[in-house]
Structures are given as structure tokens and as C-alpha cells.
Amino acid sequence: MSRKRQRLVPDAFGLKRRRERGQAEADPLRGESGKRGGPGTRRGAACGGRTAPPAPLPVSVTWSLRPGSARAAVAELVQLFPRSLFEDALPPIALRSQVYSLVPDRTAADRQLKALQEQGEIRIIQLGFDLDAHGIIFTEDYRTRVLKACDGRPYAGAVQKFLASVLPACGDLSFQQDQMTQTFGFRDPEITQLVNAGVLTVRDAGSWWLAVPGAGRFIKYFVKGRQAVLGMVRKAKYRELLLSELLGRRAPAAVRLGLTYHVHDLIGAQLVDCVSTTSGTLLRLPET
Amino acid sequence: MLGFLLARQAGLDDPLRLRRAESTRRVLGLELNKDRDVERIHGSGINTLDIEPIEARYMLSGGSDGVIVLYDLENSSRQPYYTCKAVCSVGRNHPDVHKYSVETVQWYPHDTGMFTSSSFDKTLKVWDTNTLQTADVFSFEETVYSHHMSPVATKHCLVAVGTRGPKVQLCDLKSGSCSHILQGHRQEILAVSWSPRCEYVLATASADSRVKLWDVRRASGCLITVDQHNGKKSQAVESANTAHNGKVNGLCFTSDGLHLLTVGTDNRMRLWNSSNGENTLVNYGKVCNDSRKGLKFTVSYGCSAEFVFVPYGSTIAVYTIYSGEQITMLKGHYKSVDCCVFRSNFQELYSGSRDCNILAWVPSLSEPVPDDDETTTKSQLNPAFEDAWSSSDEEG
Numbered sequence: 108m109s110r111k112r113q114r115l116v117p118d119a120f121g122l123k124r125r126r127e128r129g130q131a132e133a134d135p136l137r138g139e140s141g142k143r144g145g146p147g148t149r150r151g152a153a154c155g156g157r158t159a160p161p162a163p164l165p166v167s168v169t170w171s172l173r174p175g176s177a178r179a180a181v182a183e184l185v186q187l188f189p190r191s192l193f194e195d196a197l198p199p200i201a202l203r204s205q206v207y208s209l210v211p212d213r214t215a216a217d218r219q220l221k222a223l224q225e226q227g228e229i230r231i232i233q234l235g236f237d238l239d240a241h242g243i244i245f246t247e248d249y250r251t252r253v254l255k256a257c258d259g260r261p262y263a264g265a266v267q268k269f270l271a272s273v274l275p276a277c278g279d280l281s282f283q284q285d286q287m288t289q290t291f292g293f294r295d296p297e298i299t300q301l302v303n304a305g306v307l308t309v310r311d312a313g314s315w316w317l318a319v320p321g322a323g324r325f326i327k328y329f330v331k332g333r334q335a336v337l338g339m340v341r342k343a344k345y346r347e348l349l350l351s352e353l354l355g356r357r358a359p360a361a362v363r364l365g366l367t368y369h370v371h372d373l374i375g376a377q378l379v380d381c382v383s384t385t386s387g388t389l390l391r392l393p394e395t
Numbered sequence: 396m397l398g399f400l401l402a403r404q405a406g407l408d409d410p411l412r413l414r415r416a417e418s419t420r421r422v423l424g425l426e427l428n429k430d431r432d433v434e435r436i437h438g439s440g441i442n443t444l445d446i447e448p449i450e451a452r453y454m455l456s457g458g459s460d461g462v463i464v465l466y467d468l469e470n471s472s473r474q475p476y477y478t479c480k481a482v483c484s485v486g487r488n489h490p491d492v493h494k495y496s497v498e499t500v501q502w503y504p505h506d507t508g509m510f511t512s513s514s515f516d517k518t519l520k521v522w523d524t525n526t527l528q529t530a531d532v533f534s535f536e537e538t539v540y541s542h543h544m545s546p547v548a549t550k551h552c553l554v555a556v557g558t559r560g561p562k563v564q565l566c567d568l569k570s571g572s573c574s575h576i577l578q579g580h581r582q583e584i585l586a587v588s589w590s591p592r593c594e595y596v597l598a599t600a601s602a603d604s605r606v607k608l609w610d611v612r613r614a615s616g617c618l619i620t621v622d623q624h625n626g627k628k629s630q631a632v633e634s635a636n637t638a639h640n641g642k643v644n645g646l647c648f649t650s651d652g653l654h655l656l657t658v659g660t661d662n663r664m665r666l667w668n669s670s671n672g673e674n675t676l677v678n679y680g681k682v683c684n685d686s687r688k689g690l691k692f693t694v695s696y697g698c699s700a701e702f703v704f705v706p707y708g709s710t711i712a713v714y715t716i717y718s719g720e721q722i723t724m725l726k727g728h729y730k731s732v733d734c735c736v737f738r739s740n741f742q743e744l745y746s747g748s749r750d751c752n753i754l755a756w757v758p759s760l761s762e763p764v765p766d767d768d769e770t771t772t773k774s775q776l777n778p779a780f781e782d783a784w785s786s787s788d789e790e791g
Contacts, residue, residue, distance in 0.1 A: 207678075207680075212718075212719075212720065213678035213679075213680055213719055214676070214677045214678045214718055214719040216678075217676055217678050218676070221676070239640075239661075376681075377680055377681035393683075394708070
């Protein structure tokens with residue numbers, strides 16, 4: 108009966124029907140970050156010290172800094188990064204796919220990240236395992252960690268020159284040969300030193316990606332962890348898992364970076380479908 | 396709606412505004428309707444559909460068995476329930492039927508007297524619609540993946556043909572032979588499309604991940620090879636520009652010709668500025684693309700926010716073009732969808748898939764108000780004569 112009554116007054120745009128559906132799609136991505144505060148806190152209170160519960164996302168942080176902005180998303184995600192695992196030698200890295208899971212509108216997220224990159228607040232790094240996977244690091248963190256890593260080493264001078272002259276000037280992911288030699292005045296031995304330091308990675312003859320020294324361990328843990336979390340969903344009955352249940356399980360040994368970190372990445376990279384149900388968000392493997 | 400009508404009447408609003416608002420509302424309400432059907436003739440998957448641009452009444456479909464069918468989409472019966480009947484077809488027993496799968500069919504852009512079809516049997520055939528005979532046949536050395544004829548061309552009758560070889564061939568219908576060859580790609584050409592804005596501009600997409608824009612009057616090569624990184628992160632050499640990180644399967648210009656949409660096997664769809672080849676960086680998310688040959692997708696026309704309809708596995712995904720937002724997924728086919736076309740006068744979408752069906756997606760109309768029936772039955776029985784202890788005949 109209620110269906111009939113609504114149709115008696117047709118609106119100009121049938122958008123009302125679509126907008127509800129659209130909001131339902133956006134909600135699991137935004138709502139789950141709020142929901143994760145829920146199960147986390149409940150679990151912490153209920154089951155004392157049985158298993159170390161993953162740190163609940165501070166919901167207040169999500170909603171105080173303009174909830175839709177990419178900058179707030181990156182700030183929130185770097186807090187998820189386990190610094191102690193790498194003895195603070197690596198700057199906290201967030202991924203672009205994680206930002207997509209927190210900011211539902213991808214085009215807006217891309218534009219905001221690009222604006223932040225142009226302002227020089229963040230650096231985007233190409234993570235080697237996937238052409239699409241980009242890591243996002245705050246420039247300040249990057250600079251301090253790189254300086255600390257190259258302290259006392261023979262290539263310290265070249266690295267400091269690189270950080271001082273190239274980083275502020277060029278916000279790209281990669282650098283070309285003529286750019287480095289002519290615009291910034293680097294000689295070939297200096298460029299070799301930068302590659303040895305881990306600041307540049309060879310991409311092709313005459314071009315290099317910007318890199319983080321010591322990021323190899325992070326990438327190894329990340330790839331293994333991603334496969335492990337995907338495996339958890341794959342082994343579940345009907346290949347679907349409630350998000351709250353997934354976060355409540357014990358992380359397998361391969362997951363070193365934290366379940367929340369990987370779940371954000373899987374949702375944003377669309378490797379799992381997010382379905383909103385009455386019991387919360389459901390993660391389901393896509394059929395294809 | 397009444398507000399729009401009043402504003403149009405009073406001259407406060409442009410007359411186009413009501414039309415665009417209503418078109419957008421109808422496109423947002425696309426769904427399968429039990430009242431609309433397309434007659435099932437094909438015995439195997441449907442590779443291509445095309446609706447003629449003059450009246451939007453007749454639709455051609457080409458199947459994997461080489462059969463071409465012509466449907467009449469007009470509902471001339473007074474009933475709401477209507478099956479789009481096949482007017483005629485080029486079946487397996489036709490002497491000129493294609494030997495292998497038909498990949499692309501297209502109506503002649505200026506009238507329905509002629510249509511062209513290209514197929515895996517290395518030919519492009521030009522058909523006369525009234526007699527259903529081939530008027531001309533162009534033979535090639537390699538299988539033909541795609542062909543297109545410019546919808547706005549008045550000064551030339553060139554058909555661009557993309558084959559398994561790396562050269563794009565331009566066949567002239569007036570002279571009956573291939574007049575140009577465009578060189579530049581390195582692998583097979585999976586899709587070609589003329590610009591609806593300029594009659595000499597052609598876009599081609601290839602399995603070597605490149606999309607090139609050509610001006611066919613120019614002898615020296617392509618105008619632009621689009622670059623997904625917008626030139627900043629690419630190599631110094633221009634030949635390394637790629638549009639996708641995999642094969643580029645499908646091409647579609649927007650209806651005003653200012654932008655170009657491409658889909659690739661890296662599961663991405665990209666929107667390009669067609670005048671300078673710049674990536675607009677609109678992010679549509681993951682657009683699943685497993686097809687090894689071309690994917691034919693389409694854009695809406697006449698709405699205030701234009702939509703793109705992309706086959707996504709066995710569903711059709713609908714996105715707004717300029718913001719990248721996914722509106723809905725149209726589910727209905729049993730197997731993978733290969734092609735879809737939009738009928739802009741009625742805001743209907745027709746899609747063909749490997750399960751041999753063509754489905755018609757129609758804007759959901761408001762249901763007739765059934766309140767009238769109930770009031771008539773109730774009025775037959777005066778409440779004074781109703782008793783509370785026996786069930787009435789209507790309910791029994």
C-alpha cells in the first residue's frame with residue numbers, strides 16, 4: 108500500500124528512488140569506518156585480554172575533519188600504519204586504494220590528492236608490484252626518514268642535495284635523465300649513489316621512479332597480507348564475510364600490517380564487493 | 396514536473412530544460428519490463444547492434460553465426476505488451492551470408508536503404524536493405540574486427556576498417572576500393588570510431604594499448620597518441636604513450652564529440668579530451684573487461700547529465716560520464732553482454748549478449764492506479780448490509 112501512495116505524487120526527477128540506492132552504496136564505505144569503532148570498542152570491553160583487539164578507528168577523527176576530504180582520509184590511514192614493525196625507519200605509507208574506500212567519490216579523491224601533491228604536502232610513490240598501486244606519504248615524514256636512513260653513509264651528500272633541490276621542485280612520480288642532469292645538475296656518479304641509497308629505483312634506461320629506502324620489506328608484507336586477507340574471504344562459506352566478523356578474527360601470521368589496513372585497501376581496490384546488509388557491511392568476492 | 400511545465404509555458408525556462416529533465420528521469424528509471432520483448436531469432440551470441448539514426452525505428456543485429464537480423468522497434472499496436480518483430484534477416488541459407496561471425500553492423504548514416512557489415516571471414520559487405528543483396532564486397536587479408544562510417548560526413552564516403560593487421564584501412568564506397576591506409580599501430584585494431592564533430596577525425600584503438608586520433612586528410616601520420624599519464628610521467632619518446640595498461644577494447648565518442656571514452660582489459664574506463672588527447676582523470680573504478688575482442692558500449696543523448704552504458708560481465712553498468720559515479724548495474728542477461736545501443740528518442744537501451752537474447756531496458760512507467768478497481772467492488776456492497784461473520788464473495 109505504501110508503494111502505491113508514493114507513486115500518486117510523481118516527482119519531476121525520479122532521483123529520489125536512485126538517491127536512496129546511491130546513499131546505500133556510499134554508506135558501507137563511510138559507515139563502516141564509523142561502525143568499526145563500534146565492534147572494536149565492544150570487543151575490547153567484552154573479552155578483556157583474550158586476544159589483542161585491533162585498535163578501533165577513532166571515529167571522532169573521521170567526522171571532525173570534513174568527512175569527505177582526502178587529506179583527512181590520509182591522516183587517518185597513516186595512523187593505521189604499524190610504525191613499530193619497521194622500527195620507525197619507514198615513513199607511514201597509505202595507499203591510494205585505501206583513500207578510495209574512505210572517500211566514495213573517486214574522481215574527487217583523485218583531484219584532491221593531485222592538489223595535495225602539487226602543494227607539496229604529500230608524495231606519491233609507485234609501489235612496484237602493481238602499476239596502479241600508489242603509496243601516499245607525507246613529505247615531512249619522507250624527508251625525516253630518508254635523512255635518518257642515510258645518516259653517516261657515503262651517499263649522504265647526494266641524498267641531501269636531492270631532498271633539498273629536487274623534491275620541492277618536482278612533484279612527479281618519476282624523473283628523467285635530462286631533467287636530473289640539466290635542470291638539477293646531478294652527475295652520473297651522484298645518480299648512482301641515489302640509486303644505491305634507495306631513493307631512486309630504475310624504471311627504464313634514463314628514467315627512475317621515486318622510492319622509499321627500505322620499502323622492500325613493506326611491499327613484501329603488504330602483498331602477502333593482501334593475499335592472506337583475500338584468502339580469509341575466499342575460504343568462508345559462500346565466499347562472503349561480514350566485515351565485523353572479519354575484523355574480529357585473529358589475523359593470520361602473514362598479516363603483519365593489520366587487518367584494518369588491508370581491508371581498506373581491498374575495498375578501495377574493488378577486490379571485494381561491499382554489500383550493505385541489516386547485520387552490517389558484508390564483503391563478498393566478485394563472481395568474475 | 397508541473398513546475399517545469401509552468402516555467403516553460405511562462406517563458407522562464409528554456410524549452411530544452413524540461414526535455415532534458417524528463418530524459419534524465421527516464422534514463423535513471425531503466426529496467427526490464429515484462430511488456431517489452433525482442434523476438435529471438437539468433438541461434439548464437441549477438442555481437443553487435445545498431446539503431447538507424449534517422450528515425451530510430453529499425454535495429455540491426457549481427458550474430459556469431461553470421462546471421463544479420465533487422466528488427467522494427469516501433470510499437471504500432473495499441474497494446475502495452477509488444478514484441479519487436481524481425482522484419483527480415485540474412486540467415487544461413489542466404490547466398491551472400493557471412494561465413495563466420497559478424498563483428499560489426501552499421502546502418503548507412505544518411506538513410507536506411509543500405510547497411511554495412513564486417514565479419515571474421517575477412518570481408519566487409521555493403522547490403523541493399525530493400526532487396527537484401529550485397530551491393531559490394533571489400534576483401535581484406537586479415538579478419539576484420541570493427542568498422543565504422545562517419546555519421547556526419549558529407550564530403551566523403553569512407554568506411555574505416557580495423558583488422559587483425561596493424562594498419563587501419565579506409566574503404567571508399569563511391570569507388571569501391573580501399574583508398575587509404577593509416578599506419579602507426581603495432582598490433583590488431585580492436586575498435587574504430589569517427590568523431591561526430593569533425594568528419595575527418597578518426598579514433599582507433601588497438602591491442603598494443605594505444606589509442607590514436609587521426610586526421611585522414613593528413614599524409615604524415617596520426618594527430619595524437621593519447622597518454623594516460625598526461626605526459627608528465629611518460630618516457631621521453633612519444634611512441635611509448637599508452638592509453639591503458641592492456642588492450643584497448645572499445646571506443647565511444649560522447650554525443651557532442653568533445654570527449655572520448657575508452658575501455659581496456661586493465662579493467663579501467665578512461666575519459667579523454669578529444670581535442671588535445673588529455674586524460675581527464677575521471678575515475679570510474681573497476682570496469683571488468685574480459686573480452687578478447689571489441690566491446691561495444693554506448694552513451695546516452697539528450698539528458699542533462701550524460702550516462703555511459705558499459706557491458707560489465709553479464710550486467711550493464713551505468714555511469715555518469717563526467718563525474719564517474721556508478722548509477723546502477725542492469726542485471727538481466729544470463730551470459731556476458733557484448734553490445735548495447737541507446738534509443739535516444741524513447742530513452743530505451745537494447746543489449747545483446749552471448750545468451751542469444753536481446754533485452755530491451757525501458758524506463759519504468761508509473762503503474763496505473765488500482766484504487767479505482769477497489770472502490771468499484773466495494774461500492775457494490777453497501778456497508779449496512781455487510782455482516783461481520785461471513786466472508787464476502789470477493790475475498791473468498
